[in-house]
Amino acid sequence: MFPLKKRSRKRQNNIIPGFRLSMGITVTMLSLIVLIPLCSVFLTLSGTTFADFWRVITDKQTVATYRVSLSCAAIAAVVNAVFGILLAWILTRYEFPFRRVLDGLIELPFALPTAVAGISLTTLYSDKGWIGRLFDRIGVKISYTTVGIVIAMIFIGIPFVVRSIQPVLEKLNPQYEEAALVLGASRSRIFFKVVFPEILPATLTGFGLAFARCIGEYGSVVFIAGNIPYKTQITPLIIMNKLEQFNYAAATSIALVMIVFAFVLLFGINLLQARINKIARG
């Protein structure tokens, strides 16, 4: 019965009311708030020649910002992936004091306004801050360097990997691990052979989401970055600079590069998720 049932449920059923109204409201609001404004990017660029566009987006300083944004975001996402697995593991598998508090704190980067996070991290890691002071003694500067950017991006990306993996680990029956244990597998072997393959897809999804978020992030990064061209200038910041110089065409051109990159990334994540779902369904 199930194959037919599924098919028939998916069919347009004309019995639940409100299709036109809700579809109308949805599409209208989506168009007014998201789609039409977004299309203005293309409308604005239609006045630019391709050569100009190309010159702007391959400008030396601009390319340097891609490099800073991508490399910092990649490092931050990797750190987040590693600590994300660790945190998800201890939060689901172990019982210890303050576990619930720590679990609740994971979402702080979502809840805390990015500007507050930005000034706080900048102060904390500056040569006078609690942590920055320690590093300053061994001659390492964090605030106003790429290290600072990475720190801010790690902060912003923490919840993504943890929250992607946690439900998988919760669902993963400890019997799997017990079965492997009974068979005499060592702890680390169990983790890498039994648990890791199960959480790998979720880790990749979380990694992708964190990476995407870090690239676009502005508020928490802008203070700690210092905005030094060629060194600590990230792509959102150069867009901001161009806007302040009223160079709308340049700002829009670089924005388009970011949009396209974000879409490709999103598409990749969706593809990955579809794959995973397919495997999960068997």
Place this chain on the structure above:
Amino acid sequence: MKQKMIKGTLILLGGTFLVVMLVLPLATVLVYALRQGWETFSKSITDEYAVKALQLTLLTTGITVVVNTVFGIFAAWTITKFRFRGKQTLTTLIDIPFSISPVIAGLVFILVFGRIGWAYPLLEAMNLKIVFAVPGIVLATIFVTFPFVSRELIPLMQAQGNDEEEAAALMGAKGFSIFRRVTFPHIKWALLYGVILCTARSLGEFGAVSVVSGHLRGKTNTLPLHVEILFNEFQLTAAFAVSSILVLIAVIILILRNIVEHRIKREKR
């Protein structure tokens, strides 16, 4: 024994990471806010511009939450209760704001309503100002948080199926009555969850608002922008004092979020 050591090491490592990355920044805000004493603190947060900024932030958040809740409910209803061509596309389009940098979110509204925007002549004729004014701030905030509510509702409503709604419709119930009596009880906590997330993000939105605001003190300055200005003017104590208001709200939101999440988990059982 060995197992206990591994467990201890892992917890210590994870705990340290969270303390350094999350707890210390929070502590920094509070310590710096109060380091020149209570008086300076209270003066900073009762400062005329700070209060005006807080008012604007609350107004923006209020409008944003209402708009996105309405949208979220209608979008989730459309996507989960009916079958139509392009459903997948619609779902993807709704999620676009997630993948776009806040700076770009602000930029697009300048491209529409700004001096170079295609809608500018129209606005000028009607003597309206959107960009570098409150409406622009509201619009940018709505854009950034647009999918927050629908994203919480869609998976849940999909999992619930349509049987109950069909049963109610078969007995002749009208759309609003079906939603209120049959669907709403199922989704109320998820809806609240979405509203909480939306509120958090709206309160703190910085990048998008920064682009469209124009930074006019007392007029188009939200609280996060006010923090930026104070910080850049080296008024550290004032900046952190104002930040502490936002931290307080963030902590309240976190607690609410956890309570609601707990409820949702319990309902699922």
Place this chain on the structure above:
Amino acid sequence: MYVELQNINKKFGGFQAADNVSFSIEQGKLIGLLGPSGSGKTTLLRIIAGLETPDSGTIVIDGQRVNDLPASERGIGFVFQNYALFRYMTVFDNIAFGLEVQKKDRAYIKERVGELIRLIGLEGLEKRRPHQLSGGQKQRVAFARALAPMPHLLLLDEPFAAIDAKVRKELRTWLRETINKVGITSIFVTHDQEEAVEVADEIIITNKGRIEQIGTPVDIYKNPATPFASKFIGESIVVEDYGRFHGFETNEGYATAVLRPEFVHVTKVDKELYPHASERGKVEDIFFRGNVLELRVNVGGEKLIAYRSLEDDPLTVGEEVSVLIYRLYLYNDRQVQLVENASLNNEQTFYI
């Protein structure tokens, strides 16, 4: 005719769920729509209810063409497969929902719901929520909810599918009795032939979006119109080389035969009555089926199924027995034919 379907077609993508379906149902009858998974039976039910729109064809209820009538105005009650009870409402509110939608006055609603709760025997559980009810109780509430607005036609989608086997039997009897008491024309969908035979006045057998046969259970059992119907109603096995059994000849037009357990009689070898009409076989398995023994007998490589009364002499596994086949259904792609054991007839006349 109370409900009439005329040339109904419905396609889901490449899947033909209803292929030119026509049938009609008399008022007051309890009809079972029986078929395997994917046979289109649920689709037919949903088309009658108005939950699906047919691609073509006409639906008539009580002399009125209802194709364009919204589901809520067709005067039907619908019991969903998983009941679709409103999980956040009490038993009382669930049953009262349809009446509230019709804006009946409070006193009437209270009276009507009370009446229905008595009918389904759930007095005292009015305040319960669906999750506090057993499967059987949920089923009864769903039934009462569908009946509350006094529909003229009751549709039930796999009404017993989600209930465990023990309660199912009891509930079947209850449902049949209650529907008779209420006197409402009802159609239920099922994939379980035993259920259909036991509950329905008439059975409609569906297969691959088409109607195979309509009739009373006994009628279909005795005179299956199609090979599918013969296989689907009653226990049966399919034999290809039926010509080698005593008393049967290979008929060129029919490649295979269907053999029901009731057509096979097993006796001890020393008690064999009709040697010319019987085969020798070996008992391979014996199952106790509650009130009867089910035998698996190997006859020249074919594994036949037969029943044996508990009163008869016990057989043992491995014992050689005499197997008498009374009759067979011969069938091909289109037709079914009942053939009696020829030797048996001859022998009988011979002895008389």
